[in-house]
Amino acid sequence: MNRIKRFLAGQEGITGLETAIILIAFVIVASVFAFVVLSTGLFSAERGKETVFAGLNKAQANLELHGSVVVTDLNEWNDPGTGCVEQAGSDGEPDRVVFSLALAAGGAPVNVDPAATINTVAINYVDQDVRVADVSYTVTVVQGDSDNLLEPGELFEVTVNLAGDDDISTGCPVNTGSLDLGTNEHFTIEVVAPQGGTMLIARTMPSAIDAVMNLH
Numbered sequence: 001m002n003r004i005k006r007f008l009a010g011q012e013g014i015t016g017l018e019t020a021i022i023l024i025a026f027v028i029v030a031s032v033f034a035f036v037v038l039s040t041g042l043f044s045a046e047r048g049k050e051t052v053f054a055g056l057n058k059a060q061a062n063l064e065l066h067g068s069v070v071v072t073d074l075n076e077w078n079d080p081g082t083g084c085v086e087q088a089g090s091d092g093e094p095d096r097v098v099f100s101l102a103l104a105a106g107g108a109p110v111n112v113d114p115a116a117t118i119n120t121v122a123i124n125y126v127d128q129d130v131r132v133a134d135v136s137y138t139v140t141v142v143q144g145d146s147d148n149l150l151e152p153g154e155l156f157e158v159t160v161n162l163a164g165d166d167d168i169s170t171g172c173p174v175n176t177g178s179l180d181l182g183t184n185e186h187f188t189i190e191v192v193a194p195q196g197g198t199m200l201i202a203r204t205m206p207s208a209i210d211a212v213m214n215l216h
Contacts, residue, residue: 062107062196066155069159069203069215094181095163097189101156110193112139113148123160124190125179136161175204181205
């Protein structure tokens with residue numbers, strides 16, 4: 001009887017040791033698993049934060065409109081200084097949109113160079129009948145240095161020519177009659193910067209049209 005008790009006591013000791021080893025193994029495995037999960041979670045959180053910031057940078061417009069939007073009829077031009085005079089057959093419909101751009105607060109400098117083909121502002125025209133991408137425009141520096149990089153504190157005046165490009169030989173506007181603005185017509189100018197969101201300028205023409213109109 002005593003031998004049986006001693007045998008069983010030995011068996012209980014072995015079982016306890018095995019149990020301890022198994023528990024230690026479980027703790028180690030759980031620790032490794034927890035570390036992996038934590039590392040994955042931190043990595044995912046960091047990637048998620050980067051994605052959010054990238055989305056915000058893409059959605060946030062670097063440009064903002066300063067002042068009013070003015071439309072003019074280039075056929076009414078008569079500038080003795082340049083020799084540009086009113087063209088024959090004026091249709092009386094505005095075909096130039098003029099507005100001023102500045103950098104939004106905290107915005108990065110933006111290249112506003114009509115002559116550039118990459119990494120510059122592109123302007124699109126949209127109305128109820130048509131969407132025209134990359135329409136012609138010119139830039140006048142109102143405030144700032146002489147380059148085409150719009151920087152903090154600078155102000156650029158942009159003139160969108162809906163009728164066509166200027167005559168290369170004379171520098172005078174040439175009306176091709178492509179996108180004249182009619183009465184009560186709703187239109188949108190899309191100002192697409194190389195970085196940041198697109199700025200939309202939406203206006204509606206009045207029922208009576210003059211050669212120069214302030215659409216506010």
